Amino acid sequence: MEPKDFDSSDPVAWCPGCGNFGIQGALKTALARLGRDPRDILLVSGIGQAAKSPHYVKAGFFNGLHGRSLPAAAAAKMVNRDLTVIVTTGDGDCYGEGGNHFIHNLRRNVDITVIVHDNQIYGLTKGQASPTSQPGMKTRIQPAGVAAAPFPPLETALTLGCGFVARGYSAEKDHLAELILAGIAHKGFSLIDVFQPCVSFNKLNTYDWFTKRVYKVGADHDAADRAAATRLAEERERLPIGVIYSKEGPSYGELSGTDALEPPARASVEGIDIGPALADFR
């Protein structure tokens, strides 16, 4: 398959030069390499610029509420484990509005792949701070600069036992495509936080800013080593991209026993006999 097999007819509404284009290209490349029928792919998003992403890819999509992509995605996968479920979300959607769902879906470990378009700013609402904004960043709402400490997605994921923690950069498309493929292959919750310059509102974290700091994790990094992964995740001067941590553990479906069920999305609802349950009330 080719990336163009996943082209959508919906016209793109992002700003020219937006980092989202790189992520979009990487996603289509990854899906083409995966080779599944677009109908078997389900893209789930919330609200924000990143959340428009599913409209621009030919596949099944569920564009839900702000912050609520993860519950909808996890449930869709729970009831139909044959789907490849990918969440395209942003730093505001996933770490802010949906922070509680992020925490608990890391714990839940449903087999979904979560791509966070992390531009460290709110684009769709025109330039307010996001949970990952750099301290001191000035905005109309935060004229004295952002006071809150930035949310650390990789460290949070590692702390909560996430089995696949990766970081990409939208300007490194092929590298990112491979990260997405590895995330899909990982059985369990896979987090891919992606540096994505916002050319309209984020004047701090620009392409130049990232290009000076980003480096690819070397072949000598043992991704199954939690301590080594934590050291990488904690780096703040130079910024590693690549698979930070990867170690498969039992997923939700295995632990809850639901993998053994007939997928509920396909189960018949006809002729169910509640007699055995009713006997307990007689």
Place this chain on the structure above:
Amino acid sequence: MKEEINVRLTGEAGQGIVAAGTIFCRMCRDSGRHVFAIQDYMSRIRGGNNFFQVRASSRPVYAPREKADIIIALDKEAVEANRGALAPGGALVLDAAVFGVDAGGEGVLDVPLYAIARECGGPIYANAAALGALTALVCADFEDAARAINREFGSKGGEVAASNVKAARKGFDFVSAGARSCAFPLASAPHRRDCLIAGNEALALGVISAGCKFYSAYPMSPSTGIMNTVADYAARYGIIVEQAEDEIAAVNMAVGASFAGARAMTGSSGGGFALMCEGVSLAAMTETPVVIAVVMRPGPATGFPTRTAQEDLEFVLHAGHGEFARAVYAPGSPEECFLAAKRAFNTAERFQVPALILSDQHLAESFVNIEFPDQKAEPPDRGRIAGPDHKEPRYAWSADGVSPRIFPGRPGPPAAADSDEHGPEGHITESAADRMKMTRKRLHLKMAGLAKEVLEPVVVNPGSPVMLCGFGSTLGVLREVCAALPGTGFVHFPQVWPFPSEAALAALNGAKRVLTVEGNATGQLARLIRRETGLEPDGSILKYDGRPFTLDGVLAELKGGGHGA
């Protein structure tokens, strides 16, 4: 023989009054009596004062009474807290020595509950001793009690069951040897209704019967019983029950599971449902079916967590931003709970709308013995689902507003859902024409379809000078009030949205007085009737103290209050 008796078992949380009360209900049911039992408890796990009150009768009963013929107190606080509820000539069973109270007080029957319990293994068996005493007072066969105890505790091993039977036997023997043995002989019913069940449980059985395969919720009294019961049978029926991190997750999970093809629902009470409101709107906008049970308790905010109210009628009618079609059911009995659950799934899927089931603590947690409805009633109807040759996009125009659902992973055009305003393919639009068309589809056309299928109101004694109106859990008390008071009829609404205006008018026109009976402080049903029919009810009997309506209470209001017939 007495036609009915009212028994109150009371003590602090953790003393086993629910277990003893449930066993007594089963004994009555098994020996051909009818029961209606309420649970009155505090929001705590140990201590306080709770009661479990069983009205047992030789004819079907549907509502609580104010006064108890027999009160059994398991601690001193219970004596003082409940003495005022004793009916004239009633018996107040207590352990005078242990509680340090007067054994010669009005109606007191002193039974050494705790001495018996200690002989049988410890104070935890005081409830069993009390059950034995109760068995003797109502002149029941001890073997009935032993059988019910063995059934209740059988799973805990022979020793626990045997100790309970032993304590019950001693309590039974003590009272049987005294002057008040068989003081309250209870007549048997001519026929038996064999299913002893609470509203939450019957609703859950309806959920299972409907083929629900995904239930996500966050625990909240008094809705948790639905999740508990579904979970009890989840493995057998292939259902995923997921405890969500919050109610927002719960509703979004249910919508996601439904979008992917499973029948899915969530449930909560007022505060949790408040968190779900955006999700209700999402289900409507994406035309994704979802069923939501809202089991009411008194608010605002945390309110009375374990008590009852009907305060959220208007809230549920309007919950969710924007304008969209929905259905709201308001079952009034376990039978109606079962059928409402099945109906709600069909409505949700056939019209691709949120279908809400409005219940309350009183309905959810009161036990009644019933003949369980035919489980084949309301057979599943999944509505329009795209077949393999389907070509149209997800939100293609449809004359009745309902276009076939497309599930991910199935042949045909890609599955699509968007919370933004969208065109036929589900992609974001800014078009005014699309907006008008989609609003017509989601709102006007679907409401027109829903309005054709509203559950008919239950009308009893039509044409009576006084017509009472209610929804939800007041069905039982209305039934009994109208049987007891000549010239009184009632209309019960098992579905409140769309509102059955024509049927309501037909039932109420011509009545001298129309009164609503509602568990809230403002008369929300009265307002709804006025708004939807133009008929202005003459008044309302309102109760908002967190307790259910009683037969005596409503009769007194009608006879003596300003609402009198």
